[in-house]
Amino acid sequence: MKAAFKLGVTGGIGSGKTSVCRVFDVLRVPVFSADREAQEIMENDYEVRRNLKTIAGKDLYILGTLDRMKLASIIFNDRAILEKVNLLVHPIVFNRFSKWALIQEVPYVIMEAAILFESGASKYVDRVATVVAPVEQRVKRVIHRNKLSREQVVDRIKNQMDDEMRIKLSDYVINNSENDMIIPAILKIHNDILKLTKS
Numbered sequence: 799m800k801a802a803f804k805l806g807v808t809g810g811i812g813s814g815k816t817s818v819c820r821v822f823d824v825l826r827v828p829v830f831s832a833d834r835e836a837q838e839i840m841e842n843d844y845e846v847r848r849n850l851k852t853i854a855g856k857d858l859y860i861l862g863t864l865d866r867m868k869l870a871s872i873i874f875n876d877r878a879i880l881e882k883v884n885l886l887v888h889p890i891v892f893n894r895f896s897k898w899a900l901i902q903e904v905p906y907v908i909m910e911a912a913i914l915f916e917s918g919a920s921k922y923v924d925r926v927a928t929v930v931a932p933v934e935q936r937v938k939r940v941i942h943r944n945k946l947s948r949e950q951v952v953d954r955i956k957n958q959m960d961d962e963m964r965i966k967l968s969d970y971v972i973n974n975s976e977n978d979m980i981i982p983a984i985l986k987i988h989n990d991i992l993k994l995t996k997s
Contacts, residue, residue: 802899803906803995804922805987808914809929810958811951812936812943814974818929819910821984828902832911832919835891840864846886853882874953888917895922905995915967916959927970927987930961935975 807822807829809815819829839846841864850864851857854872858865873880899907911919920926931939933955940951965971970990972983 802902804924805908806914806923806926807910811954812940813929813931815929829908830895832891836887906991925969928964928968929972929974931974
């Protein structure tokens with residue numbers, strides 16, 4: 799059994815990565831969400847929980863579960879802490895992805911990750927598709943979805959790589975503004991990768 803080809807799907811907060819991955823899911827392409835996996839690790843891995851408290855300098859689990867708002871307010875205001883948290887969590891996520899990808903009996907799999915390039919996850923995939931959308935639409939989507947203030951959303955966007963840089967590093971780009979049709983773009987990528995995996 800040949801290891802599955804790996805496509806990374808990335809994009810800034812509110813760009814619509816999850817909607818794009820839902821379409822791939824309909825095409826029966828297994829999707830590994832690095833962000834969901836990271837949350838699961840921070841929630842349930844005892845060693846990680848202990849280290850997170852040390853890094854943050856406070857208990858982030860007062861109610862028994864991770865206070866994600868408190869963690870976000872700490873890491874988005876302190877780059878050094880953000881980097882320490884990433885160094886703690888990302889290696890575990892990548893290890894889980896590698897093991898997961900090995901047991902998928904399909905031509906290709908997807909790793910969905912908001913910070914695919916920043917975290918070093920791009921080393922674990924063969925090709926990358928970036929999802930882009932106008933900043934204003936992204937801000938509106940996130941305010942509506944996560945109940946954050948405009949300022950909080952803009953802060954998070956500033957903390958991530960910009961689209962121009964992402965596009966330069968990517969093999970494919972999916973435009974996901976309100977006027978764009980994402981399905982034809984996704985089908986084109988899907989067929990391209992199927993061709994690649996057959997050759």
